[in-house]
Amino acid sequence: MRQVERAIFDLRRGLPVLVRANGSDVMVHPLEGCDDEALAALQALSGSQPALALTRHRLARLGIDNDAAAALLPIDAADTAEEVIAWASAEDGRLPADSRPAPASPGARAALEMMRIGLLIPAAVVAEITVERRAQVEALVAEGSVLALPAEQIDAYAEHRSHFLKRTSEAQIPLSHAEESRFVMFREADGMREHIAILIGDTQAWNDAVPVRLHSACLTGDLFGSLRCDCGEQLRESVRAIDERGGGVLLYLAQEGRGIGLANKLRAYTLQDGGLDTVDADQVLGFGEDERTYGVALEMLEQLQIQRIELLTNNPEKLNAMAQGGIEVVNRRGVYGKLTRQNQRYLDAKAKRAGHWLEEVLGQESETRVAPFKRPVTK
Numbered sequence: 001m002r003q004v005e006r007a008i009f010d011l012r013r014g015l016p017v018l019v020r021a022n023g024s025d026v027m028v029h030p031l032e033g034c035d036d037e038a039l040a041a042l043q044a045l046s047g048s049q050p051a052l053a054l055t056r057h058r059l060a061r062l063g064i065d066n067d068a069a070a071a072l073l074p075i076d077a078a079d080t081a082e083e084v085i086a087w088a089s090a091e092d093g094r095l096p097a098d099s100r101p102a103p104a105s106p107g108a109r110a111a112l113e114m115m116r117i118g119l120l121i122p123a124a125v126v127a128e129i130t131v132e133r134r135a136q137v138e139a140l141v142a143e144g145s146v147l148a149l150p151a152e153q154i155d156a157y158a159e160h161r162s163h164f165l166k167r168t169s170e171a172q173i174p175l176s177h178a179e180e181s182r183f184v185m186f187r188e189a190d191g192m193r194e195h196i197a198i199l200i201g202d203t204q205a206w207n208d209a210v211p212v213r214l215h216s217a218c219l220t221g222d223l224f225g226s227l228r229c230d231c232g233e234q235l236r237e238s239v240r241a242i243d244e245r246g247g248g249v250l251l252y253l254a255q256e257g258r259g260i261g262l263a264n265k266l267r268a269y270t271l272q273d274g275g276l277d278t279v280d281a282d283q284v285l286g287f288g289e290d291e292r293t294y295g296v297a298l299e300m301l302e303q304l305q306i307q308r309i310e311l312l313t314n315n316p317e318k319l320n321a322m323a324q325g326g327i328e329v330v331n332r333r334g335v336y337g338k339l340t341r342q343n344q345r346y347l348d349a350k351a352k353r354a355g356h357w358l359e360e361v362l363g364q365e366s367e368t369r370v371a372p373f374k375r376p377v378t379k
């Protein structure tokens, strides 16, 4: 596992890494930080012409239907890094007319997975190592200049990361909306992300169905009171509501920007300023409408020995994730922030495109895509 973490650190610093997959090794360079020099270096080192690995979401944005999660686009020797970056992430990015996507190799798929774990733009330039260059590349790996790792390790990492949560430390922190609160910190095994469970009230006196809020981090809203979203108000309102209901848990999850990370969320905001809604802006960057998974939340609930819950959310996906993870959700309560001039478009998109139950805030005329909450069947 440690090799994956090291690789992600190198990629985040803009360095290429070598991914070994089924006997065909590929050199991977993140799209972020890719320039003409990097393209030329990748070509020289690998002995082959690099290609661009893109997600299905980005391909859809470029007008290409792709059943698989990713595909590879050829990069011609005459193409500049600026053009390649535009294909991968510009709102008006267009492919050359003769560009045809090829199926993504296991190495390319693993490359995109690393970009996602590293919270980079999910696009990478990959180049297959030719037989002639193999010895030279292996020498670089042996001397420690290039890091190498097998594609399977990256797949396994993505699958298992939620199962290695360590309860690291805790403390009593009285909050203005809930004086009796205890912060319990959990760290993922790789040390890259930390999540916090805030235990509110006297845990011995909690109701049989524990009020639970799963709150995904939003630095801009939670901390600075951004008016672009409703997160900060939902956070404080949840703490208050949990306290009022006799105590429960707020899981503060390191899933900034629906899982795409703060850097990408800021990019997405700039795209929204150009007219796109929150879902389309993420798609331009290569992301799906919601990149979050709730394995970490389920693991935290398990470690806290919570099995029956009342969930504070307007998001049907969270209910599904809990029910599918074996948690019994006996009830749902909405949690609302104020409607503002600046967040109306965002809340509209949440209701219309992701089916969030926001009629209370937006008024009855807002059409939501899903039926009201019915008690889900649990295992």
Ligand SMILES: Nc1nc2c(ncn2[C@@H]2O[C@H](COP(=O)(O)OP(=O)(O)OP(=O)(O)O)[C@@H](O)[C@H]2O)c(=O)[nH]1
Pocket: 214, 215, 216, 217, 218, 219, 229, 231, 234, 255, 256, 257, 258, 259, 260, 265, 268, 269, 278, 282, 312, 313, 314, 315, 318, 346, 356
């Ligand atoms: N990518 C992206 N993320 C956003 C945007 N606005 C807010 N977010 C993120 O959306 C997430 C909202 O998380 P939550 O408040 O837990 O959940 P929710 O999906 O709105 O569902 P509720 O439980 O009903 O509040 C946070 O991670 C925010 O950072 C945006 O425009 N783009």
Ligand SMILES: [Zn+2]
Pocket: 218, 220, 221, 222, 229, 230, 231, 232
């Ligand atoms: Zn927010």
